Amino acid sequence: MPTDTDTDTGFDVAFARRCFPALSPEWALFDNAGGSVTAQPVVDRVTEYMSTLQVQLGASYALSQRASALVADGHAAAATWLGAEVDEVVLGPSTTVNLRRLARALAANWRPGDEVVVTDLDHEANVGAWLALERHGIAVKRWTFDRATGRLDPAALAPLLGPRTRLVAFTHCSNVIGAIEDVPAIVELAHAAGALVCVDGVAYAPHRFVDVKRLDVDFYAYSTYKVFGPHLAALYGKREHLQAAGNENHFFVGAEEVPRKLEPGGVSHELAAALPGTWDYMEKLADHHGLGHLPSSRRRLEAVFDRICRHEEDLVGPLLEFLRGREGVRILGPEPADASVRVPIVGFVVDGHRSSTVTPKLDAHGVAVRFGDFYAPRAVARLGLTANDGIVRVSMAHYNSADEVDRLIGALDQTMP
Numbered sequence: 001m002p003t004d005t006d007t008d009t010g011f012d013v014a015f016a017r018r019c020f021p022a023l024s025p026e027w028a029l030f031d032n033a034g035g036s037v038t039a040q041p042v043v044d045r046v047t048e049y050m051s052t053l054q055v056q057l058g059a060s061y062a063l064s065q066r067a068s069a070l071v072a073d074g075h076a077a078a079a080t081w082l083g084a085e086v087d088e089v090v091l092g093p094s095t096t097v098n099l100r101r102l103a104r105a106l107a108a109n110w111r112p113g114d115e116v117v118v119t120d121l122d123h124e125a126n127v128g129a130w131l132a133l134e135r136h137g138i139a140v141k142r143w144t145f146d147r148a149t150g151r152l153d154p155a156a157l158a159p160l161l162g163p164r165t166r167l168v169a170f171t172h173c174s175n176v177i178g179a180i181e182d183v184p185a186i187v188e189l190a191h192a193a194g195a196l197v198c199v200d201g202v203a204y205a206p207h208r209f210v211d212v213k214r215l216d217v218d219f220y221a222y223s224t225y226k227v228f229g230p231h232l233a234a235l236y237g238k239r240e241h242l243q244a245a246g247n248e249n250h251f252f253v254g255a256e257e258v259p260r261k262l263e264p265g266g267v268s269h270e271l272a273a274a275l276p277g278t279w280d281y282m283e284k285l286a287d288h289h290g291l292g293h294l295p296s297s298r299r300r301l302e303a304v305f306d307r308i309c310r311h312e313e314d315l316v317g318p319l320l321e322f323l324r325g326r327e328g329v330r331i332l333g334p335e336p337a338d339a340s341v342r343v344p345i346v347g348f349v350v351d352g353h354r355s356s357t358v359t360p361k362l363d364a365h366g367v368a369v370r371f372g373d374f375y376a377p378r379a380v381a382r383l384g385l386t387a388n389d390g391i392v393r394v395s396m397a398h399y400n401s402a403d404e405v406d407r408l409i410g411a412l413d414q415t416m417p
């Protein structure tokens, strides 16, 4: 049972921190939406694989068989994380690459004049991949977000849907302002129009349990290097859609060979083999928090994320309160800490000051925060903040402590104009 919880949420952050070798008292890391630090079991598995098994896959000799099994375990780990079957998940070097491959593979079955809807809120990974289809005659429609709320309004999507809409691409959660979107409502609307959905879960997955079947999404992307794991990304697709998609691999790879046909060149062996390390870490958290008795790994994962969610809500509350009370500061996106509407990604600007002048002053305090558009330049432009050098983004992870948030607030208090 927890021994040194530092919040009343029942989450033992001190225990969690000890599982991350890159964490130190020197730096309070608040750039986690860019990439998380890596859990020790993941590091151990990379080391183990590379120091004992750096052989080629798929041969008859025992070492090769063992290496193949470990890489397959990586695929299974990602699939189980999302609540999918193993033949419904593709691994790749990044979500950007996975979505590019997906867009091309789907377009192989589309005709000129078919339509896709993208948003101006998304990270460019889930925009550019679809815009690139314009050169093949696919028409791309733009769904603009509500500037006042920072959210996607399903009512604004409805008029964009028509008989030729093939897919709606949107984000589960903004990586710049942290607002959670109403995925079920959007999925229902898109499906009613006969369109598929491709959801970018990259900013959401580090903070919440994901169940792609419950969400009834057609495609769902997340980057494992932001979820305490190796620098890879996973893409879920419903079996029938992946089977029907075009081949992105060599000509001799069969149409039914999923995920292989969408993994040209294969996946990094040592990183795939290390992916189950994120499960090792979550199981450690489950055991430590008295959740080990739950009957399946998914149930334990869900229960751990429940704790994480409450802990993160507790972390982000004081920061939002501080920013709300500060004259000249504008929070972009939801102002309450309420975990049902936001994750702990906080975007803000200081009126009259470029964001590029705000964050470097935090460096001397050992507080790692950054400014910019975070590859969501369309969102930043729509907020009118391009010339402001974008926004200041504080992005928390569950391994941040209340003490670190105090340090951040103290540093902002001293350095903000």
Ligand SMILES: Cc1ncc(COP(=O)(O)O)c(C=O)c1O
Pocket: 033, 034, 093, 094, 095, 096, 097, 123, 125, 126, 171, 173, 174, 175, 200, 201, 202, 203, 223, 232, 233, 375
């Ligand atoms: C919301 C979101 N989507 C997609 C990406 C792209 O992920 P990757 O770096 O794996 O290509 C990012 C990366 O920051 C992101 O935040």
